[in-house]
Amino acid sequence: MSKNPTSSLCEAWLDRLSANGYRLTQPLQAIVDILASSDHALSPVDIFDQGRRASPGMGLVTVYRALEKLEELGLVQRVHHPGGCHMYLRAAHGHEHLLLCTACGRAEYFAGDDLSGLMETIASRSGFEIREHWLQLFGLCQQCRGD
Amino acid sequence: MSKNPTSSLCEAWLDRLSANGYRLTQPLQAIVDILASSDHALSPVDIFDQGRRASPGMGLVTVYRALEKLEELGLVQRVHHPGGCHMYLRAAHGHEHLLLCTACGRAEYFAGDDLSGLMETIASRSGFEIREHWLQLFGLCQQCRGD
DNA sequence: CTATCTGCAAACCGTTTGCAGCGTT
DNA sequence: AACGCTGCAAACGGTTTGCAGATAG
Numbered sequence A, B: 001m002s003k004n005p006t007s008s009l010c011e012a013w014l015d016r017l018s019a020n021g022y023r024l025t026q027p028l029q030a031i032v033d034i035l036a037s038s039d040h041a042l043s044p045v046d047i048f049d050q051g052r053r054a055s056p057g058m059g060l061v062t063v064y065r066a067l068e069k070l071e072e073l074g075l076v077q078r079v080h081h082p083g084g085c086h087m088y089l090r091a092a093h094g095h096e097h098l099l100l101c102t103a104c105g106r107a108e109y110f111a112g113d114d115l116s117g118l119m120e121t122i123a124s125r126s127g128f129e130i131r132e133h134w135l136q137l138f139g140l141c142q143q144c145r146g147d
Numbered sequence C: 001c002t003a004t005c006t007g008c009a010a011a012c013c014g015t016t017t018g019c020a021g022c023g024t025t
Numbered sequence D: 001a002a003c004g005c006t007g008c009a010a011a012c013g014g015t016t017t018g019c020a021g022a023t024a025g
Helices: A004-019 A026-037 A044-054 A060-072 A116-126 B004-019 B026-037 B044-054 B060-072 B116-126
Strands: A076-081 A084-090 A097-101 A107-110 A129-140 B076-081 B084-090 B097-101 B107-110 B129-140
Touching: A004 A026, A004 A060, A026 A044, A026 A060, A026 A084, A044 A060, A044 A084, A060 A076, A060 A084, A076 A097, A076 A129, A084 B084, A107 B116, A116 A129, A116 B107, A116 B129, A129 B116, B004 B026, B004 B060, B026 B044, B026 B060, B026 B084, B044 B060, B044 B084, B060 B076, B060 B084, B076 B097, B076 B129, B116 B129
Parallel strands: A097 A129, B097 B129
Antiparallel strands: A076 A084, A097 A107, A129 B129, B076 B084, B097 B107
């Protein structure tokens, strides 16, 4: 795994936070570092556990407050899956969809955007004004298939 | 709205519950009646409030235990949407997808199943073994568009 | 130096569990 | 008559809030 793309993502997030008036404290930076570089959806406690390695005294409350900020700025998003909706992941770039490993939580985005036709059909058939859509695939990633 | 289709759905659910060894108590029947006939995704408290009208002494705990049974038998499913994942709806018949009103919670299923090609592409590109998929549309239903 | 952020503790809320009595079968 | 189900109350776990001290700007 190359380090450049994720560390520049990390810097970009810190810039955004700073530009929005948030202070770049050590625990916040640790949390940003974890979320910007992880390819797994993480729960607040996951982030807390990993964060304590880089920033030992960190509290769980700080994780929740950081997630609030990151979600507000659209850098991170909550992930929904059959088992619950309490995990977080770096947000999609534009209209990507989500592919999740149900065993280990590994997450990948993919493009495959061809739903406009379906959405128009459903809109006219149902009378709904469609505003948003979710397409998510669940399965086992390469590593977890072997088990 | 015609009463036949929903009341027969209600009877079918009671039959299934009975066939699986569950007793058909009055509060359970009230809950089944609500869920089988509702076209909105409902939270446990919603069901509790509506249930108390038909079955005044009913407790919230009973709602949770009924949802457990109904979910186990595949009659009801949890609904995920941007605001949370704590609402319940009658389960889909086969491979239907979900259309939800973000204002009032009205829910409709639709067929539109043409994702096998996409799923194969993504599977081979990512190395994932895809097991399940979600497609959900969110918007405003006819009634809520007027506001 | 000041205002914000942090960590702790306690409050909070939705959900689950233990238990004695009721109600279905 | 027997056992499962109910309602109550208490436990539980995750999330939020209040506050005094630490810290980035």
